[in-house]
Amino acid sequence: MLTLIRGAHVLAPEDMGIQDVLVAGDTILETGRDIRLSGNVAIEEIDGSGHYLTPGLVDTLSHIIGGGGEGGFHTRTPAMNFSDAIRGGVTTVTGVLGTDAISRTLPDLLAKAAGLEAEGLSVVCHTGSYQVPVRTLTGSIQQDIMLIEKFVGVGEVAISDHRGSQPDWREMARIGAEARVGGLLSGKAGVVSIHVGDSEDRLDLLFEVAEKSDVPLGQYYPTHINRSTALLDAGLRFIQGGGTIDLTASHTPEILAAGEIKCASALRYLLDHGADENRITFSTDGHASLPHFNSDGVLESLKVGAMTSMLEEFRDAVFEDGVSLTRALKAVTTNPARVLKLPNKGAIASGKDADLLLLDQDSLTLTHVMARGRWCMESQEITRKGTFE
The missing domain is CATH 2.30.40.10 (Urease, subunit C, domain 1)
Incomplete structure (x- = not known):
């Protein structure tokens, strides 16, 4: 036809x-x-x-099998359906694990990815999760990326977050080096997706890796950079160092009230402060748990990331924040496709x-x-x- x-x-x-x-x-x-x-x-x-x-939207962070809810087993979030992505204009998704790598597993992630592909989406995945040492299928990050077709990188590895494993710069450099070599040898992205929490350390660990090792800053791909203005400023420095940053489109009123900046407004802020428009992406964080913790670290509310959020934030960037159509569109199409090394997307x-x-x-x-x-x-x-x- x-x-x-x-x-x-x-x-x-x-x-x-x-x-x-x-x-x-x-x-x-x-x-x-x-x-x-x-x-x-x-x-x-x-x-x-x-x-x-x-072009169809390219999503670099989707919890396609759902995530572990931080409020107990009954708050585990639901898996994604094919039409969830279509309603958001998302035609390429990246499946990841997050906080929960016990009841959510890599084999289940790969099986769900294959199912969504059979239904009509394009799907890639990352090995690993929040935790360090990184849990893999074959015994190493490099082997997972090289030998398992769907795996194009590792993550999302958590930093600056009380739910992470608190890795030091040597551990993070080792993860980056192994992913880099796996990517080079297989022709894949070999990207390290980094979940950034709301700790005041922000991106310091990644800057330390770049300063003390041979792993370039651009090997890492930090997300949730719109948590605060201070983190956006750190993101600007990260871009200037040769990296690409990701803004999270899913949010809740509680999270915004706590200081997070809408994805669309964060894009405007970054562009106004001289950021390279080719080094900024949006992602949905679709079907992730979106927890809100109080100052004592106690969970107060939890909602679910929406696959429609990226399209909505693209629209808001144009209509509410005055970003040009082409600049806003890059953040949800060509830029993420380049990060994932998907030349036909x-x-x-x-x-x-x-x-x-x-x-x-x-x-x-x-x-x-x-x-x-x-x-x-x-x-x-x-x-x-x-x-x-």
Whole structure:
């Protein structure tokens, strides 16, 4: 089947103006003005006028099998369904473990990833979890990344957080070096995803690694950097040192009241302070537990991360914080695809994967989602669901 999307305003994420986009199978075949086909080949035509056509969103942090709730077993968060991602315009997800690596396991993570791929998403994963020493499947980070296809990195390893293992710089350097070599030898990202808590140490451990070892700062990829203005300032320093930082789109009123900055506003802040727009990403933290602890470290509330949050924060960045469409779109498409070393994701061009969104030009409302060449949402209605939905 060929699909021709006509007359949409293409944001690739660079602004390409009004274009036609031709899809063959799961691949973008051609982009251009007034594409014409001859012969008797079956073709589906979609009128994209009045819409932006963008790449599908690339999410670098999703708890696809759910997370362990910090309020006990009954607060373990639910696993992700296929349509949860589609409602948020997310066509590529990164499955991770977090606080709980006991009742949530790497084999379960890989099985869920394979299931979501069978249903139509693109999925990669990280080995390990919050804990150090890192728990792996084969006995080492390097072997997991090299020998297990889905694993592209390690994490999210926790620092500056009372729930982490309190690693020192030598331990963190060793994790970074092993992930780096695994990535180099396999052609994968080899990234170390870093969960950053609300401790005043912030990113100090990563700066210490860069100062005292040969592991470059850019080997690490810290997330939750919008917890506070002070952490955003540390993130600016991290970018200046050659790294990329991640902002968390899921939040709660309690977390915002405690000082966290909305993802969209954090992007504006970073750009206003001279940050490289190519070194900032958003992620959903989808299906994670979002706990709020009081000053004594006691859990007061807990909610669940939403797969729709990244699209919502992209929209807010444009409408509420005045970030240009192309700059905001980079944070959820090309930038995360580059971090994960997924060259066929996050862009619209000949030969790229056919992961595409249509957004109403006036409201940026999501109307259509194509994942791997198949429509999963049309006219705001989910048309393709998971096996048990």
